[in-house]
Structures are given as structure tokens and as C-alpha cells.
Amino acid sequence: xxxxxxxxxxxxxxxxxxxxxxxxxxxxxxxxxxxxxxxxxxxxxxxxxxxxxxxxxxxxxxxxxxxxxxxxxxxxxxxxxxxxxxxxxxxxxxxxxxxxxxxxxxxxxxxxxxxxxxxxxxxxxxxxxxxxxxxxxxxxxxxxxxxxxxxxxxxxxxxxxxxxxxxxxxxxxxxxxxxxxxxxxxxxxxxxxxxxxxxxxxxxxxxxxxxxxxxxxxxxxxxxxxxxxxxxxxxxxxxxxxxxxxxxxxxxxxxxxxxxxxxxxxxxxxxxxxxxxxxxxxxxxxxxxxxxxxxxxxxxxxxxxxxxxxxxxxxxxxxxxxxxxxxxxxxxxxxxxxxxxxxxxxxxxxxxxxxxxxxxxxx
Amino acid sequence: xxxxxxxxxxxxxxxxxxxxxxxxxxxxxxxxxxxxxxxxxxxxxxxxxxxxxxxxxxxxxxxxxxxxxxxxxxxxxxxxxxxxxxxxxxxxxxxxxxxxxxxxxxxxxxxxxxxxxxxxxxxxxxxxxxxxxxxxxxxxxxxxxxxxxxxxxxxxxxxxxxxxxxxxxxxxxxxxxxxxxxxxxxxxxxxxxxxxxxxxxxxxxxxxxxxxxxxxxxxxxxxxxxxxxxxxxxxxxxxxxxxxxxxxxxxxxxxxxxxxxxxxxxxxxxxxxxxxxxxxxxxxxxxxxxxxxxxxxxxxxxxxxxxxxxxxxxxxxxxxxxxxxxxxxxxxx
Ligand SMILES: Nc1ncnc2c1ncn2[C@@H]1O[C@H](COP(=O)(O)OP(=O)(O)OP(=O)(O)O)[C@@H](O)[C@H]1O
Ligand SMILES: [Mg+2]
Numbered sequence: 001x002x003x004x005x006x007x008x009x010x011x012x013x014x015x016x017x018x019x020x021x022x023x024x025x026x027x028x029x030x031x032x033x034x035x036x037x038x039x040x041x042x043x044x045x046x047x048x049x050x051x052x053x054x055x056x057x058x059x060x061x062x063x064x065x066x067x068x069x070x071x072x073x074x075x076x077x078x079x080x081x082x083x084x085x086x087x088x089x090x091x092x093x094x095x096x097x098x099x100x101x102x103x104x105x106x107x108x109x110x111x112x113x114x115x116x117x118x119x120x121x122x123x124x125x126x127x128x129x130x131x132x133x134x135x136x137x138x139x140x141x142x143x144x145x146x147x148x149x150x151x152x153x154x155x156x157x158x159x160x161x162x163x164x165x166x167x168x169x170x171x172x173x174x175x176x177x178x179x180x181x182x183x184x185x186x187x188x189x190x191x192x193x194x195x196x197x198x199x200x201x202x203x204x205x206x207x208x209x210x211x212x213x214x215x216x217x218x219x220x221x222x223x224x225x226x227x228x229x230x231x232x233x234x235x236x237x238x239x240x241x242x243x244x245x246x247x248x249x250x251x252x253x254x255x256x257x258x259x260x261x262x263x264x265x266x267x268x269x270x271x272x273x274x275x276x277x278x279x280x281x282x283x284x285x286x287x288x289x290x291x292x293x294x295x296x297x298x299x300x301x302x303x304x305x306x307x308x309x310x311x312x313x314x315x316x317x318x319x320x321x322x323x324x325x326x327x328x329x330x331x332x333x334x335x336x337x338x339x340x341x342x343x344x345x346x347x348x349x350x351x352x353x354x355x356x357x358x359x360x361x362x363x
Numbered sequence: 364x365x366x367x368x369x370x371x372x373x374x375x376x377x378x379x380x381x382x383x384x385x386x387x388x389x390x391x392x393x394x395x396x397x398x399x400x401x402x403x404x405x406x407x408x409x410x411x412x413x414x415x416x417x418x419x420x421x422x423x424x425x426x427x428x429x430x431x432x433x434x435x436x437x438x439x440x441x442x443x444x445x446x447x448x449x450x451x452x453x454x455x456x457x458x459x460x461x462x463x464x465x466x467x468x469x470x471x472x473x474x475x476x477x478x479x480x481x482x483x484x485x486x487x488x489x490x491x492x493x494x495x496x497x498x499x500x501x502x503x504x505x506x507x508x509x510x511x512x513x514x515x516x517x518x519x520x521x522x523x524x525x526x527x528x529x530x531x532x533x534x535x536x537x538x539x540x541x542x543x544x545x546x547x548x549x550x551x552x553x554x555x556x557x558x559x560x561x562x563x564x565x566x567x568x569x570x571x572x573x574x575x576x577x578x579x580x581x582x583x584x585x586x587x588x589x590x591x592x593x594x595x596x597x598x599x600x601x602x603x604x605x606x607x608x609x610x611x612x613x614x615x616x617x618x619x620x621x622x623x624x625x626x627x628x629x630x631x632x633x634x635x636x637x638x639x640x641x642x643x644x645x646x647x648x649x650x651x652x653x654x655x656x657x658x659x660x661x662x663x664x665x666x667x668x669x670x671x672x673x674x675x676x677x678x679x680x681x682x683x684x685x686x687x688x689x690x691x692x693x694x695x696x
Contacts, residue, residue: 050591050595051594051595052591052594052595071594071599072591072594072595073594073595073596073597073598073599077595078595079592079595081588081591081592083588085586085588085589085591085592086589086592087589087592087593087607088589089610098593098596099596099597102593102596102597102598102602103597146592146596
């Protein structure tokens with residue numbers, strides 16, 4: 001177990017930076033997720049922590065000790081690779097036993113540890129198979145087995161369940177989280193799937209283009225995104241964005257748009273620094289809107305239904321506004337059909353305003 | 364979009380019906396029972412296309428038989444005869460039985476084994492080491508080209524070059540070894556202690572690059588992820604090499620070893636130029652002896668018998684090698 005500090009770390013491949021000045025503090029025993037789209041530098045970060053890639057600039061510390069120049073074998077981390085990286089000529093048993101053998105464990109100790117690890121992962125009936133004789137899900141569990149069979153300072157899991165089908169993935173999410181809790185080992189878990197990060201991690205680092213966008217708990221990331229990019233990346237279905245204008249009207253600060261005129265809440269006015277007339281971006285998640293075919297009281301967004309989609313237990317309604325289309329999540333008893341006029345009320349505790357220039361969030 | 368789709372609202376769907384199917388699915392798709400008997404196809408497609416391969420290959424096979432099989436059969440026939448310059452006389456297996464009493468034949472095998480073993484051991488270890496060093500080096504392309512130079516040379520020419528280098532009066536190596544005190548007197552090639560080493564060295568000089576080249580190609584294909592996984596598992600670079608890199612090189616190394624040992628059994632140009640089997644037969648490896656029997660003394664029948672034993676042993680060794688290298692590697696850690 002260890003506390004991991006990543007201090008101003010850069011990674012250059014040739015002259016192009018893949019990671020730019022990354023700062024992270026992973027507490028001892030915590031489950032940290034690095035979340036970002038493909039190519040944002042997640043694997044590069046992992047590989048620098050594991051010692052497989054040179055750290056171009058900055059330091060990585062384990063428990064306050066700089067490990068930049070330690071070879072991988074002396075860092076005492078266990079990694080699950082994006083593509084499993086099993087040894088094809090070795091049986092499942094030998095694959096999982098490999099880290100123990102390399103560390104000179106006694107044969108009976110190895111057997112005991114491998115057996116308990118494989119029992120935990122429910123692959124104890126596959127011990128004599130070769131990796132080529134396993135399904136994707138089984139391979140992945142062997143790779144996890146190889147990581148958990150010894151007690152490392154740190155787990156590095158690089159998109160370990162990205163290749164599994166949705167059902168197995170949901171199952172493995174629970175298993176991995178439970179495993180990390182019961183072992184109490186610090187975990188850095190890379191994923192591009194926001195649902196995985198939100199459901200498993202204690203802390204999430206959202207990365208984009210090699211840069212850390214936000215560092216926070218899942219609820220902070222989801223409810224208080226620091227910029228429009230994070231807000232748009234996290235959440236399914238994605239947040240709706242609209243260009244609107246901020247202006248003051250009769251003592252109120254109001255957000256205006258061809259389809260609506262909604263005043264900000266008093267505590268939000270303070271956050272938009274000044275009520276000068278200017279353009280902003282408004283963001284609201286599909287479930288922070290409620291839709292109706294009859295006009296309710298209070299400020300509303302007027303629109304016209306474009307299409308309705310039934311998603312099992314919920315319904316998604318696409319609504320056409322003057323300049324954009326937005327999605328609203330509602331219950332299945334909504335009766336509106338395409339081309340009907342509709343009215344939406346915004347839950348103003350859950351909407352967001354972003355700067356039009358740099359995208360940072362006012363609230 | 365038809366209005367039929369959008370007009371289906373949840374309220375209209377009868378209970379128990381799948382919502383998804385209710386949306387615009389025409390009901391007649393469900394009407395056919397699963398057990399319905401399908402009608403037979405009206406007409407079957409014609410069978411697989413005709414095969415012309417044999418006709419097309421026939422000329423090639425005929426040519427091959429003529430230029431390769433015919434001489435081979437002749438070789439067998441010849442080994443059963445006493446053939447000189449003129450027509451042969453049938454002697455049965457006498458050519459073979461006589462070989463077992465032929466000291467120089469048996470000696471030739473021992474020398475060949477020594478020669479080939481030394482060449483292979485040196486070439487493999489040096490070649491592999493060079494490949495590891497060159498692999499990923501900054502000047503890799505240039506280094507590979509430079510390494511290839513010796514291989515470009517005709518073996519007989521290489522022999523001549525080294526004849527000069529070993530020369531007892533002006534040879535550079537002669538001077539070097541003598542200055543280092545490794546050589547007391549006499550020339551390298553005329554001493555029974557050093558002549559064998561000298562021809563081994565030439566073979567190593569000329570053919571180690573081939574091993575390097577083959578190993579280099581193999582190194583490029585060693586799975587990087589396994590190396591990395593093993594490193595994170597706790598392996599040192601040396602251990603990683605033996606656990607992951609080397610096993611992955613086995614297939615290409617097998618090819619390299621096969622090529623080289625078969626060459627050792629066949630290519631004697633350089634050795635002929637350098638020592639011709641001497642001094643005192645100390646470098647008379649079997650193929651040189653064969654050359655003498657067949658083309659110096661024109662005992663073509665005996666020569667054919669020796670050649671065939673050489674061939675049989677080559678085939679057996681080749682089979683053996685393949686067997687060894689194809690053994691499952693799971694036990695090697
Ligand atoms: N060995 C390399 N040489 C050059 N560029 C590289 C190398 N490895 C990664 N990159 C580049 O660095 C950037 C980050 O790559 P990285 O593998 O860290 O992304 P990632 O976040 O793990 O993506 P994914 O989700 O697809 O795995 C990418 O633009 C990639 O093209
Ligand atoms: Mg990656």
C-alpha cells in the first residue's frame with residue numbers, strides 16, 4: 001500500500017506531448033480512476049508509473065520517495081494491461097504464478113496463493129489451460145489474477161474490462177471494486193467509460209488531450225464539472241448545451257434565448273461575476289429538465305417535439321429549438337408525439353453556465 | 364418517418380406485449396410457425412469448380428524430376444557401383460561396408476562434428492549478441508549494412524583474403540597473435556593446433572552476420588507486451604531475455620541453425636583454399652575428404668556412398684533439431 005504523488009509530470013513522444021504537467025495525489029488505499037477519451041494519455045501515465053516509459057519531466061513519488069529512476073521490478077506495482085499481455089506458452093497456473101516465481105516464493109506458498117486468487121476470480125477450473133483456450137472474459141480474469149496474487153504497493157489497471165460484453169462488464173465492475181476494498185491496496189484504474197469511473201472510483205481524474213481537466217469525487221465530477229468539456233464528457237445521455245445571453249431585467253439577472261427567458265437563482269448571480277450583457281453557454285442534463293405538453297406556471301423553454309425514443313423504463317424526447325436540438329429524459333407515460341408543441345421547466349439547482357471563451361464553469 | 368410509428372403510444376400497447384416489437388413491426392412476421400417445413404431449393408448450384416492444378420503443375424514437376432530427382436537416383440545407383448572415369452561395374456554394398464574400415468572417413472566425421480559444433484556455437488552466441496546490440500540502436504540500418512559485407516563475398520574469395528591475413532610472413536593476424544604471445548613459431552595454417560581454429564574463424568567471420576540478420580528479424584517480432592508484463596512481474600533484463608525473448612526466437616533460430624549446419628556440411632570452398640584438409644589431415648572434415656575421393660582420385664562410386672551417408676545424417680539431424688525446438692516450452696521460466 002502506498003500514497004502515490006504525481007508531480008508536474010510530462011510525457012513527450014518525440015516532440016509531441018502526450019501528457020502535460022499532470023498532478024495527482026492518490027491517497028493510501030484509495031481507488032483512483034483516470035477517465036478520458038481515447039488518446040488522451042491515460043496509458044502513457046500508467047506506463048510512467050509502472051516504469052515502462054521514461055518520465056520526460058516531473059517526478060513520481062511512492063510514499064514520498066522519488067521512483068523515477070527505479071526499474072519496473074523494483075517499483076512493486078502490479079499491472080493489468082490493456083491487452084492482457086498473458087504468456088501464451090504458459091498455463092493459467094504458470095501465468096498467475098509468474099510474479100511469485102520471479103520473487104523466489106516457495107512452491108507450496110505459490111500453490112496456495114494461486115489457488116486462492118483463482119478461487120476468488122472463479123477461474124480455478126481453468127488452471128491447466130493455455131491463454132489461447134480461454135474466452136476474453138477469462139483471459140482478463142487471469143490477467144487480474146496475475147496482478148492480485150502478490151501484495152503490491154499499487155494496482156495499475158488499464159482498461160481491464162473494456163473488451164467484455166456489457167453484462168460481464170457490469171459484473172466485473174462490482175468484483176473489482178470489492179476486491180480492491182477487501183485488499184485495501186491503492187488502485188489506479190484507467191478507463192474511457194465514464195460509467196465505470198463514476199460507479200467504482202473514490203476519486204476521478206478527468207483527462208483530455210494530455211491535460212488534467214478535473215480532479216474530484218464522482219459526485220463532484222458529475223454535479224460540479226469545472227468546464228464544458230468535462231460536463232459534456234461525463235453523463236449518459238450527454239448534457240445539452242445552448243448558447244444564450246446573460247442580461248439584467250428589472251433587477252434580475254436573466255438568461256435569454258429565442259426559446260426562453262429564465263432568471264438565475266440569487267446565489268448563482270453572484271457566481272457569474274457581474275450582470276453585464278454577454279453571451280454564455282448553458283448546460284443542462286436531460287434529467288434536469290421536465291417536459292409537458294401543457295404550459296406549466298413559471299419560466300419555461302418552449303419547443304417542438306422532434307422525435308421520441310423509448311428506452312425500456314425511460315423515454316428520451318428530442319426537442320427542436322430555434323437553433324439547436326436538446327434531449328429530455330422523461331417517464332414512459334409521456335404522451336407527446338412528434339411535431340407537438342412542448343414546454344420544459346429547468347431544475348435550476350442542476351443547470352450550469354459556462355464561459356463562451358474558455359469554457360470554464362461559473363456554476 | 365411514417366405517422367404509424369409515432370402514433371403508437373405506450374397507452375395503446377396491450378399488456379404483455381414487448382414495447383419494442385410494438386413499434387412499427389408488421390404482425391405478419393410473427394405469423395409463420397417455427398416448425399414450418401421449408402420447400403426444397405428448385406435447382407442446386409453446380410459442384411465445386413474443376414481443378415486444373417495438376418495439369419498446370421505438370422511441366423514444373425517434370426522439369427524438377429529431371430534436374431533434381433534423376434541425378435539423385437543416379438547417385439544411389441552409382442554408390443552401388445565401382446565407377447571410375449569410364450563405365451561402372453556393379454559391386455553391391457561394398458562401397459558402404461568399406462567405409463567402416465576407412466579411418467579417414469571416420470576421422471572426417473569427428474572433425475566435421477568438431478568444426479560444425481564450434482562454428483555453430485560461436486556464430487549463434489556472437490550473432491545473437493550482435494543482434495541484441497544492434498536492435499533499436501541509433502545507427503541500426505547502417506550497422507546492418509556494414510555487417511552484411513562479409514556475406515556478400517564469394518566463399519572462395521573470403522578464403523583467399525584470409526589466406527593473406529594468416530600468412531606467416533606478412534599476415535596481419537599472424538603478426539597480431541605472435542605479438543600477443545599466443546603463437547610461438549610457424550604459421551597459423553601450418554600448425555595442427557591452430558589450423559582448425561583458423562578455418563572456424565573464417566566461417567564465423569563470414570556467416571555470423573547471417574545469424575545476426577535472422578535474429579534481428581526475430582527480435583522485431585518478440586511481443587513487447589509480454590516483455591513489459593514480465594518486467595512488471597519482477598524480472599531483471601537478463602531474466603526477461605531468457606524467459607521471453609529467447610523462447611520467442613526459437614523458430615527463427617531453428618532456421619538459422621539448420622541453414623548453417625547444412626552449409627557446414629556442404630560449403631568447403633574457404634577451407635579448401637586455406638588448408639585443403641591439411642596439415643596432417645587435421646582439417647580434413649568429411650566433405651573435403653569426399654571431394655578428394657571423388658574428384659582427386661576419381662573413385663566416383665565411393666564418393667557417392669560417402670555423399671549419401673552425409674545426406675542421411677543431415678536429414679536425421681534436421682529432423683532431430685525440429686523435434687527439439689518444437690517441444691512445448693511451458694516448463695521454461
Ligand atoms: N510509443 C509511442 N510513440 C509515439 N506516440 C505515442 C506512443 N504511445 C502513445 N503515443 C501517443 O500519445 C498519445 C496518448 O496515448 P495513450 O496511449 O496514453 O492514450 P490512451 O489515453 O491510453 O488512449 P486509449 O484509450 O486509446 O488507450 C496518443 O496521441 C498517442 O498517439
Ligand atoms: Mg490506453
